Amino acid sequence: MRILVVDDSPHHSTMMVYELRKLGYAVETATTGAEALDRAAREQFDVVMVDVKLADMTGVELCWHLRTKQGARHLYLIIMIPGSMTDQYHELVEGGADEFLRKPLDWKWTGARLLAASRVVAMQRDLERLATTDTLTGALNRRRFLERGAEEFLRARRYERPLSVLMLDIDHFKRVNDTHGHGIGDEAIRLTVRCCQQTIRTSDFVGRLGGEEFAIVLPETKPLSAFSVAERLREAIAAASLPVPPSDVLRITVSVGLSWIDPADGGIEALLAKSDVALYRAKHGGRNRVEVEPQLRHASARRGAAGARDVAAS
The missing domain is CATH 3.40.50.2300 (Response regulator)
Structure with a gap:
């Protein structure tokens, strides 16, 4: 104490x-x-x-x-x-x-x-x-995540500091539940949060917004660095495996949307909305990828070095 x-x-x-x-x-x-x-x-x-x-x-x-x-x-x-x-x-x-x-x-x-x-x-x-906290994963629940996100947004705006937000969604999650059952689906959700917590810094925080959708706030993080975090996170989840009884192994992937604070943004909800647009594009662009919002000079961020160059151009 x-x-x-x-x-x-x-x-x-x-x-x-x-x-x-x-x-x-x-x-x-x-x-x-x-x-x-x-x-x-x-x-x-x-x-x-x-x-x-x-x-x-x-x-x-x-x-x-x-x-x-x-x-x-x-x-x-x-x-x-x-x-x-x-x-x-x-x-x-x-x-x-x-x-x-x-x-x-x-x-x-x-x-x-x-x-x-x-x-x-x-x-x-x-x-x-x-x-x-979310009882299944230990991540922040939606209400507390939005409260802390609002605090970080106000701090970033007041001191003119960078702030980035990621939204991620487990790809084909319904198929996981339908094929392996909701118990394995819950384990996939827990695995995703563990990978997030092992990848991000102690100053960053992850929240479960609902179902298989999550968000991460990255204080003091510029777009290029945030893109690198998103890529490391995407790769870590893709590399992880989940045992499925009796002798199978499940691998999952995530799609990620990235946004960052802009003078026109009115609050953390604006960043989440932009990240959601990027996430939607990642889902419809093939999944297991990172997209950014606003879209940049070369249309959008791709996986790997090409995506990093696009973000750097901002």
Whole structure:
């Protein structure tokens, strides 16, 4: 469990880090509310322990800001209060805190409360996983994929950074189901996602949009590099094999559509729509291929070096 301690007292903060690490927790610190908000936006924490009074805001205000900005990932918020405070409990919880601890901290009691918090955090993470991932493959589900895609689109637009999107679809998937059954069809879907996750970077993410259709967002990726990723992915899936009882082996291929951010695009949906057009062209152009949208100078991207030259021309 990862804990962020927010306290502007160097002595108290150092003591807390020492005691919390003795209990086996990973601990980071912040001295102001603004610093805590910035770190919570950039890093993943499970618990935030905040002093009730900071230099730039109160602990209650910080809890409120953290709670409103937490997104899909729940934070367990603990406010540390002086022993003299006896009548503001409702305000603490209303502000977003999950519980409070009295200073100076009793470390046996604090350890017990953090153990209880770890159980709540574990249950919350399970709920988050169920709410945001596809149960068959572990990829992001459609809703969460679109949320994260929208976040990356806004970041790319704000900082004028490249962003590319792939859409892929398993070729002749109905034939797989009809010939081998839906169980093997499910395994083919899982195989496709595994190949995606093994090919892309940790900063990229894949989502299952429905059935045998998937999409991948590639932040900080220009068209030529994205085309190379698409080709590696297509080749990896074509090279993989799926055992089919009793002694058969199934090989599958995918068609891929590629698009990238353009000044005229209004959101991540626009990139997905362009990728879908390219995917449709790949399906009707022979399958097991990568196509791009918008089409480039030499009509469209082909597999191999010719396709790479077309994309480079952009």
